[in-house]
Amino acid sequence: MKLHERFRGAGVAARARFRRTEKEEGSGARSSEEGTASFLALLVSQLLGTTAFMFVVPFMPLYVQALGVEDVGHAAAWAGVINGASGATMALVAPLWGKLSDRMGRKLMLLRATIAAVVVVGSMAFVTGPWQLLVLRLLQGTLTGTVPAATSLVAATAPAEKAGWRLGALQTVIFVAAGVGPALGGISADSAGLRTSFFVASALLAVSTVIILFGVRENKPGVEEREEAESDTGSERSPLPYRLLLPGLLTLFAVHVSITSASVALPGFVSTLAGAADRVASQAGWIIGTGALVASLGSLLGGRLAARFGARRVMVVSLALAGLAALPQALSESVPQLWALRLLTSLFIGCAIPVANLAIRSAAPAGRQGEAFGVASSATSAGFALGPLGGGLLAASLGFWSAFLVPGILLLALATAFVVAYAPRSGRATAAWKAIIAGITR
Secondary structure, eight states, X not given: OHHHHHHHHHHHHHHHHHHHHHHXXXXXXXXXXXHHHHHHHHHHHXXXXXXXXXXXXXXXXXXXXXXXXXXXXXXXXXXXXXHHHHHHHHHHHHHHHHHHHHHHOHHHHHHHHHHHHHHHXXXXXXXXXXXXXXXXXXXXXXXXXXXXXXXXXXHHHSOGGGHHHHHHHHHHHHHHHHHHHHHHXXXXXXXXXXXXXXXXXXXXXXXHHHHHXXXXXXXXXXXXXXXXXHHTGGGTTSOOOXXXXXXXXXXXXXXXXXXXXXXXXXXXXXXXXXXXXXXXXXXXXXXXXXXXXXXXXXXXXXXXXHXXXXXXXXXXXXXXXXXXXXXXXXXXXXXXXXXXXXHHHHHHHHHHHHHHHHHHHHHSOTTOHHHHHXXXXXXXXXXXXXXXXXXXXXXXXXXXXXXXXXXXXXXXXXXXXXXXHHGGGOTTHHHHHHHHHHHXXX
């Protein structure tokens, strides 16, 4: 009798384990589908949000003139300071928002940034002087930061095998928005008016907020993850491993300096090469817009190559190739030649950005990725703030060509420094980089 009961109990336990396993498998499949849907919703939200931020860039000098700065040169100077203001304040406060995202949730921080952007960008339609617009831009950099918040959310929630691809896809969407946003903003300013265009941008951000609220979800940590996080609270105040984070941070800083410094000098350089002022703005805008679209393709390529060859090696090769493509731009003799070289540089820069984010994700301790990406946002914002300033100073002192030569040297120098730093640790690094280059050319 006891033997019979024992077998019966074993059978009940086996059936219970089978049902539990079946339930877990079904739950895992549903979780995977929900994760994919959530990621797609996040991409749509960032497409709208980044488009809204870039929406106002092309008509900012015109808006400054409408606010009473009649001189064209003074209006351009005001616009440069106003456009760079948000990057300066974001560089200061981004680590704080990153720490809060680790404690309070990354989706909550993304919502906070997007809602703040709705209010701040919409308020720009009511200003009556350039100083008020400058204050709002400083406030925008302090309270917003949707791209780093979205990057942190993707890095924290993506499965390890999909992290590179998802970070690349997110960066692709951001580049597409950076190319499309200014064009749509210019059309809106011409057709609906300057102040109305700020309302349009605010409305796009509001739609982005709704998508994030109802379409994006953040996986809650399981029991084991919570226990691990609780066991690590004693070491939570220890500093981040900046030595491991440094390659990704330097890469993000260098590529954004390269992008923004060249963009400042591009209209003047195009005017010099074209030999006349006719259609200079449209040609410069076309080069910038198509460059952003090509960079979006590079982002997808970078994510896939990193999964195959490793983030560190792809990052170094991307920097080196971007630098090599940037150097000849200073010697360009025609606009089509400059355009082709800018597209090539944009491809490799687009490759480097998601790979740098992936390297930061890998180096950051569990539970502190928000803080790490906050520091990364500071590096990016510093590049956005210093790039236009450096490019303008170089163009004014040495000539437009120098704003293309110096960033190329910077990218090559950084790639060389990484090679020197990593060479003793990997005897087969050269062979691996050759394989990566062969893969890119294929």
